[in-house]
Amino acid sequence: xxxEVRHLRALCAIADTGSLHKAARQLGMSQPSLTTQLRRIExxxxxxxxxxxxxxxxxxxxxxxxxxxxxxxxxxxxxxxxETRAAAxxxxxxxxxxxxxxxxxxxxxxxxxxxxxxxxxxxxxxMDVSANALLRMVAAAQLDVAFVHEVEGSPLRLPEALRRRxxxxxxxxxxxxxxxxxxxxxxxxxxxxxxxxxxxVDPTVDGExxxxxxxxxxxxxxPPVLHGDYLTAASxxxxxxxxxxxxxxxxxxxxxxxxxxxxxxxxVRLMVAARTEDELNAVYGELEAAYWEAARQSAAYTEWLLRxxxxxxxxxxxxxxxxx
Numbered sequence: 001x002x003x004e005v006r007h008l009r010a011l012c013a014i015a016d017t018g019s020l021h022k023a024a025r026q027l028g029m030s031q032p033s034l035t036t037q038l039r040r041i042e043x044x045x046x047x048x049x050x051x052x053x054x055x056x057x058x059x060x061x062x063x064x065x066x067x068x069x070x071x072x073x074x075x076x077x078x079x080x081x082x083e084t085r086a087a088a089x090x091x092x093x094x095x096x097x098x099x100x101x102x103x104x105x106x107x108x109x110x111x112x113x114x115x116x117x118x119x120x121x122x123x124x125x126x127m128d129v130s131a132n133a134l135l136r137m138v139a140a141a142q143l144d145v146a147f148v149h150e151v152e153g154s155p156l157r158l159p160e161a162l163r164r165r166x167x168x169x170x171x172x173x174x175x176x177x178x179x180x181x182x183x184x185x186x187x188x189x190x191x192x193x194x195x196x197x198x199x200x201v202d203p204t205v206d207g208e209x210x211x212x213x214x215x216x217x218x219x220x221x222x223p224p225v226l227h228g229d230y231l232t233a234a235s236x237x238x239x240x241x242x243x244x245x246x247x248x249x250x251x252x253x254x255x256x257x258x259x260x261x262x263x264x265x266x267x268v269r270l271m272v273a274a275r276t277e278d279e280l281n282a283v284y285g286e287l288e289a290a291y292w293e294a295a296r297q298s299a300a301y302t303e304w305l306l307r308x309x310x311x312x313x314x315x316x317x318x319x320x321x322x323x324x
Contacts, residue, residue: 012070026136078161097283099146101125102131103230105249109289109291110286129202130205131149132156134146145272145273147167148271151205167271171270172248172267174245174250175194176246177243177257178239189260191219198242199223199225199244208245214266248260252299
């Protein structure tokens with residue numbers, strides 16, 4: 001059997017995920033098929049590449065040697081395919097910009113600014129709860145750029161072929177709660193104020209459930225937790241059924257309050273990724289401006305920024321609450 005790029009890609013996936021099951025899911029194949037493929041690769045190379053342990057797969061010394069040569073080849077091939085597809089698309093379809101993003105209130109302002117800056121460019125948007133899935137799509141040239149958040153303590157798997165630019169190194173996560181919740185009377189909420197509440201989290205968001213669990217455990221809390229999407233969470237928060245983490249750019253409503261958590265126990269890194277620096281330069285300025293525009297529209301976040309001394313404006317001016 002001759003080794004092909006797909007075989008090298010499989011080896012890298014196994015090493016990156018540490019699991020045949022996870023690697024098979026990432027590659028879009030069944031675990032038995034991947035196991036058979038690995039055996040054939042090992043037979044062709046004449047040695048065991050991974051030690052199968054109860055906790056997963058770990059590269060053997062021979063496996064590390066092979067991986068050190070395989071990774072650059074896989075990255076180069078991925079870049080070749082991505083750049084060729086992008087060039088072909090530009091030649092046949094005209095200018096286009098395919099954006100991927102996790103949830104953010106900066107998206108409307110970002111798109112609006114990009115349409116002004118790039119007239120005649122077809123701009124599409126794909127939303128996904130999984131930042132890792134969006135990053136893989138950019139690496140595979142299915143998207144041009146992705147704006148994603150990385151939950152503290154749960155690093156994303158950034159493909160080697162991508163470039164990234166950090167918009168905000170640490171964005172604090174706030175809490176949303178019913179407007180008539182006793183803790184809503186305070187400008188800053190302590191986790192202990194929510195000791196008797198149920199929480200809701202979307203476990204499909206990369207790192208979200210792990211991050212919340214770490215914060216609650218550190219605070220000595222073990223509340224009941226409901227799993228569901230954040231659209232459902234907003235409805236349940238408003239009726240007092242649950243409390244939930246939320247982005248600081250979230251806006252309060254008549255039936256729902258948004259408050260910072262004391263000590264800012266959990267944060268996320270905001271970043272945009274693309275295959276080239278030119279692609280990052282084409283979208284970053286508009287994203288930055290849109291983000292700070294959204295920040296000004298949230299009274300709770302504006303007050304937090306002013307207290308922390310992080311008073312930045314979308315165009316480099318002073319950040320003040322909208323309407324002041």
